Amino acid sequence: MADVIKCATRDAYGAALKELGVRDDILVLDADLAKATKTITFKKEFPEKFIDCGIAESNMMGIAAGLATAGYTVFASSFAMFAAGRAFEQVRNSIAYPKLNVKIGATHAGISVGEDGASHQCCEDIALMRSIPGMVIINPADDVEAKAAVHAAAAHEGPVYMRFGRLAVPRVNSEDYKFELGKGVELKDGKDVTIVATGLMVGEALIAAETLKEEGIDARVINIHTIKPIDKDILVKAAKETGAIVTAEEHSIIGGLGSAVTEVLAEEYPVPVVRLGVNDTFGKSGPALELLKIFGLDAANIVEKAKKAVSLKK
Amino acid sequence: MEESKKLSLKKIAVDVRKGIIEGTFNAKSGHPGGSLSIADIMTYLYFSEMNVDPKNPDDENRDRLVLSKGHTAPALYAALAHKGFFDVELLKTLRKPDSMLQGHPSMRYTPGVDMSTGSLGQGISVACGMALAGKLKGKDYRVYVPLGDGEIEEGQVWEAAMFAGNRKLDNLCAIVDYNNLQIDGTLEEVNSPYPIKEKFESFGWNVVEICGHCFTQIEEAFEAAKACKGKPTCIVAKTVKGKGVSFMEDKCDWHGSAPNAEQYAIAMAELDEAAKSLEV
Numbered sequence: 038m039a040d041v042i043k044c045a046t047r048d049a050y051g052a053a054l055k056e057l058g059v060r061d062d063i064l065v066l067d068a069d070l071a072k073a074t075k076t077i078t079f080k081k082e083f084p085e086k087f088i089d090c091g092i093a094e095s096n097m098m099g100i101a102a103g104l105a106t107a108g109y110t111v112f113a114s115s116f117a118m119f120a121a122g123r124a125f126e127q128v129r130n131s132i133a134y135p136k137l138n139v140k141i142g143a144t145h146a147g148i149s150v151g152e153d154g155a156s157h158q159c160c161e162d163i164a165l166m167r168s169i170p171g172m173v174i175i176n177p178a179d180d181v182e183a184k185a186a187v188h189a190a191a192a193h194e195g196p197v198y199m200r201f202g203r204l205a206v207p208r209v210n211s212e213d214y215k216f217e218l219g220k221g222v223e224l225k226d227g228k229d230v231t232i233v234a235t236g237l238m239v240g241e242a243l244i245a246a247e248t249l250k251e252e253g254i255d256a257r258v259i260n261i262h263t264i265k266p267i268d269k270d271i272l273v274k275a276a277k278e279t280g281a282i283v284t285a286e287e288h289s290i291i292g293g294l295g296s297a298v299t300e301v302l303a304e305e306y307p308v309p310v311v312r313l314g315v316n317d318t319f320g321k322s323g324p325a326l327e328l329l330k331i332f333g334l335d336a337a338n339i340v341e342k343a344k345k346a347v348s349l350k351k
Numbered sequence: 352m353e354e355s356k357k358l359s360l361k362k363i364a365v366d367v368r369k370g371i372i373e374g375t376f377n378a379k380s381g382h383p384g385g386s387l388s389i390a391d392i393m394t395y396l397y398f399s400e401m402n403v404d405p406k407n408p409d410d411e412n413r414d415r416l417v418l419s420k421g422h423t424a425p426a427l428y429a430a431l432a433h434k435g436f437f438d439v440e441l442l443k444t445l446r447k448p449d450s451m452l453q454g455h456p457s458m459r460y461t462p463g464v465d466m467s468t469g470s471l472g473q474g475i476s477v478a479c480g481m482a483l484a485g486k487l488k489g490k491d492y493r494v495y496v497p498l499g500d501g502e503i504e505e506g507q508v509w510e511a512a513m514f515a516g517n518r519k520l521d522n523l524c525a526i527v528d529y530n531n532l533q534i535d536g537t538l539e540e541v542n543s544p545y546p547i548k549e550k551f552e553s554f555g556w557n558v559v560e561i562c563g564h565c566f567t568q569i570e571e572a573f574e575a576a577k578a579c580k581g582k583p584t585c586i587v588a589k590t591v592k593g594k595g596v597s598f599m600e601d602k603c604d605w606h607g608s609a610p611n612a613e614q615y616a617i618a619m620a621e622l623d624e625a626a627k628s629l630e631v
Contacts, residue, residue: 064487088483090514091510091513091514093507093510093513093514095473095476095506095507095510096476096479096507096510096511096514097476098476099473099474099475099476099477099479099480099507099511100476100477100479100480100483100514101480102466102476102477102480103417103466103476103477103478103479103480103481103482103483103484104480104481104483104484104487105480106415106458106465106466106477106480106481106484107411107480107481107484107485107488108411108484109484109487126470126473127473127476127507130467130469130470130473131466131467131470131473131476131477134457134467135457135458135459135466135467136459
């Protein structure tokens with residue numbers, strides 16, 4: 038495993054913005070976190086198209102909306118906690134309601150923020166953003182997907198919420214990966230159970246599938262990078278063909294991927310769904326990798342949940 | 352200001368006020384008090400100050416208005432209708448399910464509405480973004496943003512004020528509709544934002560204080576705003592809530608309640624009388 042490339046999705050965000058900077062209509066906003074969100078990569082190349090709004094995220098979302106009314110494609114960046122949390126209502130009323138072309142780049146999502154602790158470990162952002170009509174939500178699994186997602190967001194007309202991590206995560210996609218907004222990706226076929234994962238849990242899902250194979254369970258693995266609009270077809274197909282589902286996400290089990298998948302299957306093709314996520318609790322300080330284990334966000338727990346899902350099959 | 356121009360603006364302002372009463376009466380809800388207090392300023396903006404064309408409402412070079420105090424949409428709609436953006440008769444459809452006139456302004460429903468507003472404090476941030484876009488694109492349009500005096504209790508207003516001052520957005524002009532009343536009482540009784548002038552000045556703004564019902568002073572203030580370079584301008588306009596309808600004047604209770612049939616008749620009769628008094 039030594040040769041697996043590891044990269045944080047926030048780095049890919051900065052790199053993709055730099056590529057987009059050649060476009061006249063692109064502007065990047067930040068709220069005094071350019072070094073952390075990696076918008077600094079863009080700022081260095083295109084300082085005249087970078088606007089630091091200071092520590093005032095609510096105002097930043099309004100500024101982004103105003104710039105978008107004049108034809109700009111605006112990337113507004115902060116930590117997930119502040120972009121989706123503090124500025125929720127500005128995102129809803131000033132960006133989403135008037136359908137303005139603002140892309141929210143939210144980094145430092147989830148428990149893997151690490152040592153900064155619970156105040157900065159946003160595990161509620163997908164739930165918040167999912168409740169806003171018309172909001173597109175992308176939670177990439179690795180740097181390759183993150184970069185592609187930023188380009189897809191720029192090409193999409195309307196508001197998009199992109200969720201990035203601080204932690205360097207193993208690359209699961211090849212360099213020639215083609216990203217399709219709203220389409221789930223089947224990474225491994227299987228017939229006994231389907232692991233539906235998003236973000237950094239996709240890598241863990243692939244490891245879990247290997248372990249399950251050794252134990253005689255043939256698991257399918259699906260990467261859901263676009264949480265809204267969700268790919269219903271790939272989920273219903275998996276439910277029909279494998280009869281049991283496990284969801285895995287670095288987000289609260291309330292309102293995120295697990296909820297989205299459950300909502301689809303409850304109405305379209307009910308099968309057992311077992312959710313793995315942050316179990317309705319706040320995070321805490323510690324090294325990111327240790328925290329992911331402490332909060333059960335790893336392959337070993339996916340394996341356990343998968344066995345439970347299989348046992349629940351009728 | 353020439354007397355003929357003043358007379359013409361006064362006549363339009365009466366029409367705007369009648370539109371406010373017509374709308375809120377038919378909707379059986381809405382916010383007449385603050386709509387009437389900003390009516391003269393909205394009249395001046397749309398009929399003297401702003402470069403807007405009802406035939407081309409999305410012209411990229413147009414001046415913009417963000418009604419940050421979005422609950423006073425009836426004043427905006429009445430001004431837009433009389434300017435020709437849509438039929439004046441539509442004012443009667445305010446707040447109805449199939450109407451283009453939402454309870455609070457929506458840019459996706461109504462021609463001439465430059466931004467969706469209603470949640471207080473948010474409009475001024477958007478106006479800053481529009482003004483910054485004008486600077487970045489080298490355009491000479493101006494952005495106007497009416498704020499309620501109660502609205503400036505919102506912290507976001509001061510985030511935006513800081514940004515505009517720091518960025519020297521001299522193409523931005525805020526207007527504080529200073530009627531001293533909010534839902535729960537006078538500003539001092541609720542949570543005083545005073546002193547308004549000094550607060551904006553300390554955020555790097557040029558501030559002009561005027562009577563918000565005197566067209567001569569309104570014109571001078573907007574001219575001063577345009578003449579001021581390197582700073583955004585805030586016009587603190589002393590107004591009377593409910594202005595123009597005697598029983599609504601300076602009364603908190605008319606912030607968010609509509610006239611009934613009897614009150615509607617009295618209000619319209621008063622406004623008809625006001626219009627008649629302007630006939631030469």
